[in-house]
Amino acid sequence: MPLLDVDYMLGLVPILLRYLPLTLQMAAVGMALALVLACGLAVIRVLRIPGLNAATLLFISFFRGTPLLVQLFLFYYGLPQLLAFLTQINGITATIMGLTLHFSAYMAESIRAAIVGVDRSQTEAALSIGMTNGQLMRRIVLPQATRVAVPTLMNYFIDMIKATSLAFTLGVTELMGATQKEAAGSFLYFEAFITVAIFYWLIVELLAWVQRRLETRLNEAYRR
Amino acid sequence: MIKVEGLIKRFGGQAVLDGIDLAIEQGEIVVIIGPSGTGKSTLLRCLNFLERPDAGRLTIGDLNVDVTRATRADILTARRRTAFVFQNYALFANKTALQNIAEGLIVVNRWPKERAHARAREILERIGLADKADAYPASLSGGQQQRVGIGRAMAAQAEVILFDEPTSSLDPEWVEEVLGLMKRLAAERQTMLVVTHEMSFARDVADRVIFMEGGRIVEQGPPDQLFRAPQDPRTRDFLRQVLATQVALDVPD
């Protein structure tokens, strides 16, 4: 008897490939929404908009201070009890919602730090030639903040892809959910889970490669 | 013509500018000297509304405003009619030398990109950096960065260029090339208001030298008069100290 049932693992690959798109879609949609939300939160924090600033701090504190799994259960099982119209929130929606809110809290802070980190004298130089605040943001501050924030944001995206696996606890059949079902049928737990682990690993490595290329391009202006 | 009357700026109750009156004719080169912490930078920054003054009138061309009542539009106008050269260059780090110079023309003056870049290339020629058009600030020497900073100010075609200690951050080896460029601008009768500790520049280039201390103009006059026969004891003390150190530095060993 061989140590590993390689044929079983190879057979699993096409099955898992069918569920890969759902995993990637949840991460992509979650990331897009989280980016938008995080930018909004970051701007509120940078400009210290009265009222909203305190609310933002509370939001960030809560979503960074509690486990993602707890947040997912809260949305999936808890919210429908509180808000009657949500009786049929599905697992995919709840996952995307949880990922968005959870990761936007982290991302808001790194975007804020990146904006604040842009050299203040450049801001003054832009104002001194008669730029408006909007032009200053668009042309000078945000491009430089992006360079600083992108590596961290990519790390959050990678984390988010791995975190989609929690969706299986809400009954979603994505990569992890599908593997779980297959393993339960075959009892080949090690083979099944090492296969799905390699799936995640390859995706993450691919993204890390993209990240390195992106950073090289973004850093072009700063090489001495 | 640029004119300020009764300019006052306070920081935390302390008057850093204590009633400044100053008029600069078109084509005039005015140098401000004085001890540090005297309000020289604050004065330049107020002309450009990088600081909001607490009282005074400001006239630049046909703009004439009570500084406390200046609207957003007035402030933008004042900024477009003045150009600023910073001590630490303050180049846009995400833009090339060419883009740094063209940026204001494109964004503020709304020139088409080709026209702005053509103008920026002319200016790069004049500042002797035609070969550095596509270089980013991080790859330029201090002297080159400050020349681009001056080029950015030249592009603005402002009524006056304000220089705030343009050579103070430079390694000694780069000071001359920046002063040389400023001298050429002066020879073209570009109106300039220059804060500097370079006394030889003041002596050779200025039409008028102003000595400031404690937020006030203590004494002013043509360089010959101010350097040879200062009237106020404070001016004499300051000049004695500065010239002593600068001469000492110049003495070869």
Ligand SMILES: Nc1ncnc2c1ncn2[C@@H]1O[C@H](COP(=O)(O)OP(=O)(O)O)[C@@H](O)[C@H]1O
């Ligand atoms: N943003 C600020 N807040 C508080 N005090 C300031 C600020 N800017 C300048 N000052 C103070 O105002 C005085 C004049 O400063 P400055 O105009 O920079 O002098 P100078 O350029 O002649 O050295 C100094 O005492 C300085 O500490």
Ligand SMILES: [Mg+2]
């Ligand atoms: Mg100063």
